Amino acid sequence: MIHFENVSKFYDHQTALRNITFSVEKGDMAFITGPSGAGKSTLLKIIYLSEKPDEGSITIADWELGKIKESSIPFLRRNIGVVFQDFRLLDNRNVFDNVAMALRIRGIGEYEVKERVMEILKTVNLRHKTDGFPKTLSGGEQQRVVIARAIVGEPTILLADEPTGNLDSDTAAGITRMFKDINAKGTTVIIATHNRESFRNTGRKVFRLDNGNLVGEEIG
Amino acid sequence: MYMLYSLRLAVQSVWREKWINLLSILTIAAGLFMITLTFFSVYNIDLATKKLPEKFSMTLYLNDRVSEQDRGNIIAVLKKNSMVEHVKFISKDRAMEELRGVLKNADYVLEGIDENPLPASIELRLKHESVSISGVKKLAADIGKIKGIDEVEYGEQFLNSMHSIRTGAQTISMLMVVLMSTGIIFVCYSTVKIMFYRRKEEIETFKLLGATKGFIRAPFVIEGGMLGAGGGVVGMFGAIAFYYAFFYKLVLTMPILKVIVFPSEIFIALPFTGLLLGICGAVVALGRIRFS
Numbered sequence: 001m002i003h004f005e006n007v008s009k010f011y012d013h014q015t016a017l018r019n020i021t022f023s024v025e026k027g028d029m030a031f032i033t034g035p036s037g038a039g040k041s042t043l044l045k046i047i048y049l050s051e052k053p054d055e056g057s058i059t060i061a062d063w064e065l066g067k068i069k070e071s072s073i074p075f076l077r078r079n080i081g082v083v084f085q086d087f088r089l090l091d092n093r094n095v096f097d098n099v100a101m102a103l104r105i106r107g108i109g110e111y112e113v114k115e116r117v118m119e120i121l122k123t124v125n126l127r128h129k130t131d132g133f134p135k136t137l138s139g140g141e142q143q144r145v146v147i148a149r150a151i152v153g154e155p156t157i158l159l160a161d162e163p164t165g166n167l168d169s170d171t172a173a174g175i176t177r178m179f180k181d182i183n184a185k186g187t188t189v190i191i192a193t194h195n196r197e198s199f200r201n202t203g204r205k206v207f208r209l210d211n212g213n214l215v216g217e218e219i220g
Numbered sequence: 221m222y223m224l225y226s227l228r229l230a231v232q233s234v235w236r237e238k239w240i241n242l243l244s245i246l247t248i249a250a251g252l253f254m255i256t257l258t259f260f261s262v263y264n265i266d267l268a269t270k271k272l273p274e275k276f277s278m279t280l281y282l283n284d285r286v287s288e289q290d291r292g293n294i295i296a297v298l299k300k301n302s303m304v305e306h307v308k309f310i311s312k313d314r315a316m317e318e319l320r321g322v323l324k325n326a327d328y329v330l331e332g333i334d335e336n337p338l339p340a341s342i343e344l345r346l347k348h349e350s351v352s353i354s355g356v357k358k359l360a361a362d363i364g365k366i367k368g369i370d371e372v373e374y375g376e377q378f379l380n381s382m383h384s385i386r387t388g389a390q391t392i393s394m395l396m397v398v399l400m401s402t403g404i405i406f407v408c409y410s411t412v413k414i415m416f417y418r419r420k421e422e423i424e425t426f427k428l429l430g431a432t433k434g435f436i437r438a439p440f441v442i443e444g445g446m447l448g449a450g451g452g453v454v455g456m457f458g459a460i461a462f463y464y465a466f467f468y469k470l471v472l473t474m475p476i477l478k479v480i481v482f483p484s485e486i487f488i489a490l491p492f493t494g495l496l497l498g499i500c501g502a503v504v505a506l507g508r509i510r511f512s
Contacts, residue, residue: 049511050428071433073511078430088425105431107222149429 001026001188002047002157007056009042015212016042020056022207022214024190026156029183031199031220032192034209040192041085043209044159047190048080049073061156078106081150081187083160087142089134095121095145096130102153120152124178140171147175151182158182160191164198172198226438233415233443241447244411248451248498251404252490253458255397262393264480269386278344278360278374284312286368291340294368298344303359306345312336339370353379401497404451408444408501416440416505433509441502448498452491459487 002024009017017039024030032040045051047060049068058065063076081102089098096117103113121127124144134142143163150158160179164172176198183189191198199206199220208216234241280298282291291309298307310318315338320327346356356379360372416423426436463482471477 048428070511074427074430074432076430077428082428084428088421088428090422090425101426102429104222104225105426105429105435107435110224153430 001028001061002190003059004043005057005059007046007053007058009039009046009051009212010054017046017053017209018212020209020214022217024188024205026188027183027186028205029180029189029202030191030205030207031202032190032207032209033194033196033199034215035194037211038209039212040194040209041161044082044161044190044192047157047159048077048082074105078153079156081153081155081158083143083146083150083158083163085161085165087134087146089142089145089149091134094131094133095126095137098134098145099149099152102149106153116152117148120148124148139166140168140175143167143171143175144178147178147182151187156188158187158189160189162193162195163191164193164195169197222435223438226435227442229439230442230446233419233439234446237415237418240411240414241450244407244447245450245454247407248404248448248494249454249458251400251407252452252455252494253462255400255493256455256459256486256490257462258393258396258400259486260482262389263483265385265389267481268479269382276346276375276379278346278356278363278372280342280344280363280369281339281371281373282341283368283370284339286340290368294366295342297366298342298363301359303346303355304344305347308343308345310341310343312338312340315339315341353383404448404494404497405501405504408447408498409505411447412440412444412502412505415443427509427511436509437503437506440506441499444498444500444502444505445495446498448494448496448501449491450494451498452494455494456487456490459490463487 004020004022007017007020008015020039020043032043034040042051046053046058046065049065053065060076061079063072068076090101093101099117099120100113103116108116118127118130121130124147126141126144126148129137129141129145134145137145147160147163150160158179163179164175167175172195179189179191180202193199202220204220206218206220207214208218280294282294286294295307295309298304313336316330316336319338320330323329346359356374357376360374363369364372423436463484466477466480467482471480
């Protein structure tokens with residue numbers, strides 16, 4: 001599903017990732033861990049094509065990222081749901097519109113948009129906040145809106161960058177459960193986190209990054 | 221399918237930034253109004269210069285020794301010419317009569333002249349479409365070569381000035397239209413560019429969610445079109461106001477201005493022109509959108 005082969009990324013004279021090789025199979029749930037600045041976010045950005053690698057090759061589903069045309073990038077991104085570290089919620093739009101955005105960009109009709117958004121908001125337990133604006137929500141609620149936006153388009157891959165970073169332990173546990181449920185429905189999930197509790201005793205693959213190098217692969 | 225949504229986003233954006241958009245619309249309206257005035261002036265100059273050739277004629281002075289038969293042949297040749305509409309022979313006597321008629325009470329200047337000094341002539345009226353500088357010059361040169369014709373006279377200077385006025389008016393108007401259109405495009409360009417930068421974060425999010433270039437561009441192009449069309453509508457009301465002020469107020473006090481024509485079709489063309497220029501400005505402002 002996702003295959004990295006000797007992938008490196010440099011920023012000016014700094015190495016963000018060096019010779020990273022790993023694979024995540026379809027339907028798997030995997031964690032990328034490491035201290036701040038290890039390269040976790042860069043790795044995720046390369047997957048959703050926000051950054052280009054300087055060396056190596058990457059295959060996602062049937063797409064070879066080195067050969068992908070600029071015009072095909074949006075269509076690849078529609079297969080990848082992303083839970084951004086900084087949320088990237090639109091403050092001038094309510095919860096419904098923020099989630100609906102992921103469907104509207106696909107050209108889906110308003111009737112279907114309404115049905116699917118309501119359904120997904122029910123899943124993340126935010127139906128009562130449909131008309132609320134992001135700034136009026138708690139951190140956990142905002143995180144759930146982002147998750148709803150990431151999964152409403154039924155992507156085959158879900159990436160989450162520090163999804164429990166600023167949340168209390170109960171809310172974090174709830175979010176982690178939510179990812180497990182999403183994965184159980186067949187979506188490949190990759191979570192970047194520095195929080196060991198997130199993957200402890202999960203039985204999932206954990207890739208450990210340090211200073212841009214892949215220093216270990218273990219089962220959590 | 222996303223066009224409806226794009227339209228909604230464009231309307232929301234126009235409303236959210238209503239003051240800057242209102243300013244742009246008024247600037248566009250002023251530009252379009254100027255274009256209307258330019259068009260109005262050129263249209264009337266063109267119309268006036270088109271009417272003048274209807275009175276245009278050419279006079280051929282015949283040699284006194286031309287026989288009646290040769291004169292008949294010359295007239296026959298002239299009548300066959302495709303540029304000629306009407307041929308009229310004026311004898312020496314008829315010419316003198318006409319001169320006396322022109323002189324009226326001052327015909328004493330002709331006293332003492334025993335022999336009629338005026339030559340017989342042929343007056344040619346040219347077909348309306350033939351009255352061009354190059355056409356008339358060529359015809360005069362060709363006719364001048366016919367045996368028995370001493371001189372060919374036509375309003376060369378008149379034709380040249382008419383041509384200069386027409387070309388000058390057309391050039392100035394063209395420059396004005398290009399200048400004003402560029403100005404309008406620039407206004408739309410700047411407005412859309414500002415909107416684009418204000419929504420940069422939002423656009424980045426759209427891109428990361430999988431929006432195509434079309435989806436990102438559409439609201440801005442619609443917005444540019446709305447500004448242009450809005451300016452066109454305001455400009456149209458300005459032109460209508462000008463029309464009524466000019467024809468129902470000024471013409472009443474100065475009836476000579478009745479000859480001026482105002483093509484009312486321009487009213488309906490203004491919003492469409494604005495729309496087109498607005499879209500152009502928006503497209504230029506958006507430029508290339510990159511995904512990575």
